[in-house]
Amino acid sequence: xxxxxxxxxxxxxxxxxxxxxxxxxxxxxxxxxxxxxxxxxxxxxxxxxxxxxxxxxxxxxxxxxxxxxxxxxxxxxxxxxxxxxxxxxxxxxxxxxxxxxxxxxxxxxxxxxxxxxxxxxxxxxxxxxxxxxxxxxxxxxxxxxxxxxxxxxxxxxxxxxxxxxxxxxxxxxxxxxxxxxxxxxxxxxxxxxxxxxxxxxxxxxxxxxxxxxxxxxxxxxxxxxxxxxxxxxxxxxxxxxxxxxxxxxxxxxxxxxxxxxxxxxxxxxxxxxxxxxxxxxxxxxxxxxxxxxxxxx
Amino acid sequence: xxxxxxxxxxxxxxxxxxxxxxxxxxxxxxxxxxxxxxxxxxxxxxxxxxxxxxxxxxxxxxxxxxxxxxxxxxxxxxxxxxxxxxxxxxxxxxxxxxxxxxxxxxxxxxxxxxxxxxxxxxxxxxxxxxxxxxxxxxxxxxxxxxxxxxxxxxxxxxxxxxxxxxxxxxxxxxxxxxxxxxxxxxxxxxxxxxxxxxxxxxxxxxxxxxxxxxxxxxxxxxxxxxxxxxxxxxxxxxxxxxxxxxxxxxxxxxxxxxxxxxxxxxxxxxxxxxxxxxxxxxxxxxxxxxxxxxxxxxxxxxxxxxxxxxxxxxxxxxxxxxxxxxxxxxxxxxxxxxxx
Numbered sequence: 001x002x003x004x005x006x007x008x009x010x011x012x013x014x015x016x017x018x019x020x021x022x023x024x025x026x027x028x029x030x031x032x033x034x035x036x037x038x039x040x041x042x043x044x045x046x047x048x049x050x051x052x053x054x055x056x057x058x059x060x061x062x063x064x065x066x067x068x069x070x071x072x073x074x075x076x077x078x079x080x081x082x083x084x085x086x087x088x089x090x091x092x093x094x095x096x097x098x099x100x101x102x103x104x105x106x107x108x109x110x111x112x113x114x115x116x117x118x119x120x121x122x123x124x125x126x127x128x129x130x131x132x133x134x135x136x137x138x139x140x141x142x143x144x145x146x147x148x149x150x151x152x153x154x155x156x157x158x159x160x161x162x163x164x165x166x167x168x169x170x171x172x173x174x175x176x177x178x179x180x181x182x183x184x185x186x187x188x189x190x191x192x193x194x195x196x197x198x199x200x201x202x203x204x205x206x207x208x209x210x211x212x213x214x215x216x217x218x219x220x221x222x223x224x225x226x227x228x229x230x231x232x233x234x235x236x237x238x239x240x241x242x243x244x245x246x247x248x249x250x251x252x253x254x255x256x257x258x259x260x261x262x263x264x265x266x267x268x269x270x271x272x273x274x275x276x277x278x279x280x281x282x283x284x285x286x287x288x289x290x291x292x293x294x295x296x297x
Numbered sequence: 298x299x300x301x302x303x304x305x306x307x308x309x310x311x312x313x314x315x316x317x318x319x320x321x322x323x324x325x326x327x328x329x330x331x332x333x334x335x336x337x338x339x340x341x342x343x344x345x346x347x348x349x350x351x352x353x354x355x356x357x358x359x360x361x362x363x364x365x366x367x368x369x370x371x372x373x374x375x376x377x378x379x380x381x382x383x384x385x386x387x388x389x390x391x392x393x394x395x396x397x398x399x400x401x402x403x404x405x406x407x408x409x410x411x412x413x414x415x416x417x418x419x420x421x422x423x424x425x426x427x428x429x430x431x432x433x434x435x436x437x438x439x440x441x442x443x444x445x446x447x448x449x450x451x452x453x454x455x456x457x458x459x460x461x462x463x464x465x466x467x468x469x470x471x472x473x474x475x476x477x478x479x480x481x482x483x484x485x486x487x488x489x490x491x492x493x494x495x496x497x498x499x500x501x502x503x504x505x506x507x508x509x510x511x512x513x514x515x516x517x518x519x520x521x522x523x524x525x526x527x528x529x530x531x532x533x534x535x536x537x538x539x540x541x542x543x544x545x546x547x548x549x550x551x552x553x554x555x556x557x558x559x560x561x562x563x564x565x566x567x568x569x570x571x572x573x574x575x576x577x578x579x580x581x582x583x584x585x586x587x588x589x590x591x592x593x594x595x596x597x598x599x600x601x602x603x604x605x606x607x608x609x610x611x612x613x614x615x616x617x618x619x620x621x622x623x624x625x626x627x628x629x630x631x632x633x634x635x636x637x
Contacts, residue, residue, distance in 0.1 A: 071469050072419045073445050075452075081421075098421035101428075115472055117416070117485060119365035122395025126429065140477045140486060148369035175468040175475050175530075177552075178440035178631045185536040185551050205537045208514040209548045214534060215475070222468070222530075222552065224478060288511060289478035 001265045002244040004031040007067040011197040014044040021053045025060035028262035032057050033067040039219045040077045070095040070115045071176040104130035121152035134163040139172045142286040163243040170248025172224040181217040202250045228282035231273045299574035302591045305337040310347045312588035317595030320357035329362045329377040332580040333488030357387035363412035364488045365393045382407050397430040411435035416471035420452035427454040438469045443632045447570045456573035463578025465558040475529040480511045491528045525555045557622035558630045561610045564601050
């Protein structure tokens with residue numbers, strides 16, 4: 001079992017991003033996905049900056065993947081994605097079919113992120129023919145659903161050809177829109193957003209009128225109100241055939257969590273991580289994504 | 298432009314055909330289509346009858362098999378595609394790559410449309426679907442501005458269909474899990490958003506109404522407000538820890554207000570830029586709704602065709618459509634992007 005750090009989904013100040021990845025370089029995380037995937041207006045780091053971080057992490061022994069924008073609306077965004085897909089140095093994670101198109105046309109192998117809709121092995125087969133090496137299970141699928149997909153993959157003789165990753169920790173990106181909700185709740189238009197999302201590095205929590213935590217606003221993205229945490233399932237995942245667990249950072253706490261998990265994996269021991277009030281176990285146990293279900297590892 | 302109208306049942310199909318639809322889209326009675334509601338949609342037999350009625354009136358029939366095939370129920374999607382091919386429907390509307398591959402290999406003659414649930418918003422994504430599955434049309438997600446649609450028509454390898462009227466998704470379709478986050482069911486997996494089985498309407502002591510989805514309070518309405526269906530993106534919530542550190546004490550429509558999309562006055566621009574078809578949303582709506590919306594749009598499209606240089610939406614059309622809109626409000630949605 002490997003650990004993957006997903007791309008930072010929030011808009012963090014430039015220096016904070018560099019500081020964060022310097023710490024990641026010294027962490028036990030195996031793989032790191034890099035790049036802006038949420039909003040194309042966030043350009044504090046340019047392509048060259050991301051490459052510099054990618055090389056720093058590679059030198060520290062990490063496997064680095066460049067991750068692409070999720071929702072594309074304009075031709076300039078398409079060019080941004082194309083530039084990343086044309087790079088010869090790092091593997092790319094496609095978060096939209098446009099990236100799959102560019103990468104497959106280049107003859108490059110690629111990974112897919114959680115926003116690519118892969119709900120069955122027949123879809124995996126199509127993407128495998130185009131160069132897919134590793135995929136991330138869509139967030140809304142459970143352990144049981146993953147089991148069915150992998151069973152179907154075996155029937156299609158795909159199991160030893162493709163690696164599977166499961167989003168296992170962090171706030172889940174649930175929806176993407178043309179409009180910016182962080183700007184909206186701060187009474188700003190998207191074009192005059194003043195990059196207000198930089199002032200809320202963990203997004204804007206949204207609660208019901210009864211005070212129940214529901215969603216988190218992160219620019220054009222609506223995320224889960226609770227941080228999902230299924231790290232204690234790592235042994236069950238390994239048994240099922242999962243190759244990597246994805247951690248998504250909302251703060252530097254991800255470093256401690258990653259190092260703890262890696263230690264457990266290396267020692268072949270259960271990882272005890274009890275859910276706090278702000279956490280849920282996502283869709284892994286089935287049912288709704290916001291549930292808190294306790295089950296012994 | 299082709300007028301594509303919804304039909305959740307046979308009376309709605311007749312209503313659409315009788316009032317001037319060029320094409321009608323339907324779904325089968327299970328989670329293979331994105332409007333999987335109790336009592337709605339077509340059995341094989343009903344679909345055959347629908348096809349006859351449409352064909353006798355020179356109207357095309359599309360079948361939407363546009364959810365994502367669940368691995369443990371794969372045969373259900375296969376069966377639906379087989380049934381669609383047996384019907385000799387005018388087109389299959391699909392979103393799942395596995396389903397499209399199956400349709401394209403087994404029934405190469407069956408025209409394939411990429412559903413809005415396929416989330417293709419750019420030329421490269423459209424090119425991929427065209428190259429892999431030979432799609433001949435794509436329905437665009439409701440996230441693009443008019444200018445962006447125009448730029449895309451020029452680059453697109455396939456015909457483009459856009460949403461013209463109806464309930465408004467503000468999230469990119471096929472990429473919204475809000476519903477399953479709260480209820481366990483989403484458009485992708487179950488063909489339902491904010492499913493009716495999870496909805497509770499609670500009368501309050503002051504004569505108002507609370508609406509809940511799987512127990513979660515979506516909105517509170519006072520006695521003099523019209524209570525709306527508890528769709529997650531249209532609820533009133535409180536934003537906390539905002540940029541200036543405050544908490545919004547007042548609950549607001551943080552994501553979207555209850556409103557419907559209406560693009561009637563964009564007919565000239567959409568037509569000029571080369572859009573092939575306009576789609577009316579609403580397979581979950583009544584036959585009377587389908588009849589009224591179809592009639593207005595038919596009249597408007599015909600009026601435009603008769604006098605292209607001097608098209609003005611008539612007031613009575615707009616009044617009729619407003620009456621049929623959520624919260625009696627309409628918007629141009631992303632096409633105008635007032636929030637930009």
